[in-house]
Amino acid sequence: MPRSIADSALLSRSVVPRDVAFSGSRVDRADHLRNNPQALADLAARGRLLRMDGLDPVLDDADEYGNLSLAFGMAAEVDAGTELLFLGILPDGRGCFAAVPHTSSASVSPPGPRLWRVLAFLPPEELALYGAARSLAGWHARHRFCAQCGSPTQLARGGWQRNCLNEACRAEHYPRTDPVVIMSVEHEGRLLLGRQPRFPPQRFSTLAGFVEPGEALEEAVAREVWEEAGVRVSAVHYVTSQPWPFPASLMIGCHAIATSAELTIDTTELEEARWFSRDEVAEAMAAAERGEEGKAFIAPPRHAVAWHLLGHWLDGGA
Amino acid sequence: MPRSIADSALLSRSVVPRDVAFSGSRVDRADHLRNNPQALADLAARGRLLRMDGLDPVLDDADEYGNLSLAFGMAAEVDAGTELLFLGILPDGRGCFAAVPHTSSASVSPPGPRLWRVLAFLPPEELALYGAARSLAGWHARHRFCAQCGSPTQLARGGWQRNCLNEACRAEHYPRTDPVVIMSVEHEGRLLLGRQPRFPPQRFSTLAGFVEPGEALEEAVAREVWEEAGVRVSAVHYVTSQPWPFPASLMIGCHAIATSAELTIDTTELEEARWFSRDEVAEAMAAAERGEEGKAFIAPPRHAVAWHLLGHWLDGGA
Numbered sequence: 001m002p003r004s005i006a007d008s009a010l011l012s013r014s015v016v017p018r019d020v021a022f023s024g025s026r027v028d029r030a031d032h033l034r035n036n037p038q039a040l041a042d043l044a045a046r047g048r049l050l051r052m053d054g055l056d057p058v059l060d061d062a063d064e065y066g067n068l069s070l071a072f073g074m075a076a077e078v079d080a081g082t083e084l085l086f087l088g089i090l091p092d093g094r095g096c097f098a099a100v101p102h103t104s105s106a107s108v109s110p111p112g113p114r115l116w117r118v119l120a121f122l123p124p125e126e127l128a129l130y131g132a133a134r135s136l137a138g139w140h141a142r143h144r145f146c147a148q149c150g151s152p153t154q155l156a157r158g159g160w161q162r163n164c165l166n167e168a169c170r171a172e173h174y175p176r177t178d179p180v181v182i183m184s185v186e187h188e189g190r191l192l193l194g195r196q197p198r199f200p201p202q203r204f205s206t207l208a209g210f211v212e213p214g215e216a217l218e219e220a221v222a223r224e225v226w227e228e229a230g231v232r233v234s235a236v237h238y239v240t241s242q243p244w245p246f247p248a249s250l251m252i253g254c255h256a257i258a259t260s261a262e263l264t265i266d267t268t269e270l271e272e273a274r275w276f277s278r279d280e281v282a283e284a285m286a287a288a289e290r291g292e293e294g295k296a297f298i299a300p301p302r303h304a305v306a307w308h309l310l311g312h313w314l315d316g317g318a
Numbered sequence: 319m320p321r322s323i324a325d326s327a328l329l330s331r332s333v334v335p336r337d338v339a340f341s342g343s344r345v346d347r348a349d350h351l352r353n354n355p356q357a358l359a360d361l362a363a364r365g366r367l368l369r370m371d372g373l374d375p376v377l378d379d380a381d382e383y384g385n386l387s388l389a390f391g392m393a394a395e396v397d398a399g400t401e402l403l404f405l406g407i408l409p410d411g412r413g414c415f416a417a418v419p420h421t422s423s424a425s426v427s428p429p430g431p432r433l434w435r436v437l438a439f440l441p442p443e444e445l446a447l448y449g450a451a452r453s454l455a456g457w458h459a460r461h462r463f464c465a466q467c468g469s470p471t472q473l474a475r476g477g478w479q480r481n482c483l484n485e486a487c488r489a490e491h492y493p494r495t496d497p498v499v500i501m502s503v504e505h506e507g508r509l510l511l512g513r514q515p516r517f518p519p520q521r522f523s524t525l526a527g528f529v530e531p532g533e534a535l536e537e538a539v540a541r542e543v544w545e546e547a548g549v550r551v552s553a554v555h556y557v558t559s560q561p562w563p564f565p566a567s568l569m570i571g572c573h574a575i576a577t578s579a580e581l582t583i584d585t586t587e588l589e590e591a592r593w594f595s596r597d598e599v600a601e602a603m604a605a606a607e608r609g610e611e612g613k614a615f616i617a618p619p620r621h622a623v624a625w626h627l628l629g630h631w632l633d634g635g636a
Contacts, residue, residue: 023534031545032584132532139531142489143465150463150470160530171460175531179497179568212478213457213493213566214450216341217559227349238556241535248531250497252570266350 020242021119021303025128027088027096034157040086043095047075050087050098055134055141056115057122068121070130085136086158087129098133100140100155111246120303131245136160138247139175146171180249181220182208184309185233187258191281191313192229193297194265194273202293204274205300206309208251221254229273230264233257239312242305251305255313282314338560339437339621343446345406345414352475358404361413365393368405368416373452373459374433375440386439388448403454404476405447416451418458418473429564438621449563454478456565457493464489498567499538500526502627503551505576509599509631510547511615512583512591520611522592523618524627526569539572547591548582551575557630560623569623573631600632 033039051058051071058071075084075097083100090096111119119127136159143162146153151166153173164171184206185192193204209224211217218236225231233256242251265273276284276296284294288302300306351357369376369389376389393402393415401418408414429437437445454477461480464471469484471491482489502524503510511522527542529535536554543549551574560569583591594602594614602612606620618624 020534022532023537025532025537029530029541031541032586128532132530135531145463145465145468147461147463147465147491150468152468173465174496174528176494177497177529177531178492179495210492211495211568212347212450213453213495214340214343214446214561214563215568216338216561217568217570219341219343223347223349243532243534245532250529250533250535252535268350 019124020240020305020308021124022128022131022243022245023241024124025088025132026091026125027129027132029088030086031160034086034160040095040158043086043089044075044084044097047095047097048090049073049075049078050096050129050133052098052101052133052137054101054103055138056111057118057130057134059118059122067123068118070122070126083140083155084159085133085140085155086160087133087136096129098137100137100159103141116301116303128243131243135177135243135245135248136175138245142247143173147173176248177243178249179211179217180208180244180251181211181217181224181254182206182251182305182309183221183225183236183254183256184239184313185225185229185231185256185258186313187231187261187275190261190275190277191310192225192231192258192263192273193276194228194270196269197271199271200298202298203300204272204276204297205304206306207270207273208306211252217252217254221256225256225258228266228269230262230266231258231260234259240305240308242308244305253305253309253312255309278314281310285310285314337442338558338623338626339442340446340449340561340563341559342442343406343450344409344443345447345450347406348404349478352404352478358413358476361404361407362393362402362415365413365415366408367391367393367396368414368447368451370416370419370451370455372419372421373456374429375436375448375452377436377440385441386436388440388444401458401473402477403451403458403473404478405451405454414447416455418455418477421459434619434621446561449561453495453561453563453566454493456563460565461491465491494566495561496567497529497535498526498562498569499529499535499542499572500524500569500623500627501539501543501554501572501574502557502631503543503547503549503574503576504631505549505579505593508579508593508595509628510543510549510576510581510591511594512546512588514587515589517589518616520616521618522590522594522615523622524624525588525591526624529570535570535572539574543574543576546584546587548580548584549576549578552577558623558626560626562623571623571627571630573627596632599628603628603632 059068060071085098087096146164148171149169153162156163162173207228211220221236235257237255239253244251280296284299287294288299377386378389403416405414464482466489467487471480474481480491525546529538539554540551553575555573557571562569598614602617605612606617
């Protein structure tokens, strides 16, 4: 099917409702080329390689204005035996690739403050490209064997599939994307926020949890709020979404209405949870915008979808 | 954390916006018990076993009114060595379990018409319970080995985790839930529907596809509509969601506005795609309600979230 790269690259910018981090990639994923080994080889011969240190980003030196950007090499220069991932076609028409790390020890945990300081300075479309590469490369590094029979697997379709090499099994495996519900919960004009033990002091954020097999999104929201805070909800509305590459989540942001305010905290998940007034949330977000700490609490970081959920609620969204 | 089973079981019925098949389970998943082997053993000793034939449901004989229901046995009666899944606590307070099939050859394909005729007669809460059991049991049957190192894995946390038995690896694995976007696409009062080659004759339904790593939901909708039909969209709105246990999808139903009507079909995915008028869609759904074939096309089945997307559009939802 013929397609215009420029048209395709414009797609995503217009449909994401808010400027959430890790969305807004300008790469055309060009699914129709993934099954075409010759086209992929031709693209790789002159294509760019998104350089990573394991799964961490590698950056170019800052330009004269101090702007950072992702470092690229040539896809043709990787060692023989390195698995290459076809990320798509860049706005300049060149193929974009990444390499699977040689060890599976790459972390699946969220990055620390040092990495976040780097990521915060990347342009949004580069952050989105890096996030996709990190999720996909991490999945390959952790899936070199067949979960069904234990035999080695081999990369296929430009990195969007792995196939079991055991002739008697031949299972096909696909990259994981794990849906997570994350929700602002309101009761009589106040918002429920909680603290995980790993948070920095005074940081509060929205509750969240993985969607389980057999649940609609709305059911997962109700279950998580009940499990973590002992609060029941009567209505759940979708707000926005975000790809979250630590390691491969799809954050699905919702707003829920609680039927009561009394909290029973699950202390294995949360250190504390409290209701905050509209003024407290507004002050915390305004303080964060100025690079300061809020009075009642420290708001979630701007790269988190929780930031957008708080903003949506302050803007009057239900 | 103390909790009322009755309260918890009522949760899900009130928050799912539409009566979508496979949602509305009345089982309390009781996450707080999954890490408690003694509590699970006590529940299993007098708990119920949701009987399955591989991954297919086993039904009791119809009662005097012809109603069908799932067949249950006793969890304590399974063979030694059978892996038991803790599905949660039933409204009567008893634990509910299912067994992992001994072979991994259980199908990952959607069931055929014969199975659908059976499923269509189950009460909604039983269909939801069966769907969760099928997704979870199928995942275990296909994940007896560690994708990271190839060693055998062992069930943990009542079936909500598997752990690698290789001391040098120790990777933890979690059940998959694969997010899928499925979308009604509108242009000047007409709706875009397509035919997959495997559909029965004259059946048309909404386009759909898996969300990929590095995409927001809205971006996945735009990419799929572009890939499959060559149409760009300018706005995407969430409508509803559905757990879909073939094998473990989370269907995320959206509505999108197309910027033009010209179609370029990806014939590897679709046999045909066309724009249908409001009258044609209304007639096809009314015909389906009467058990008849629509004039312009045959509507998607009621158990599919596509049915609800068409209904939402006819009701004036955007």
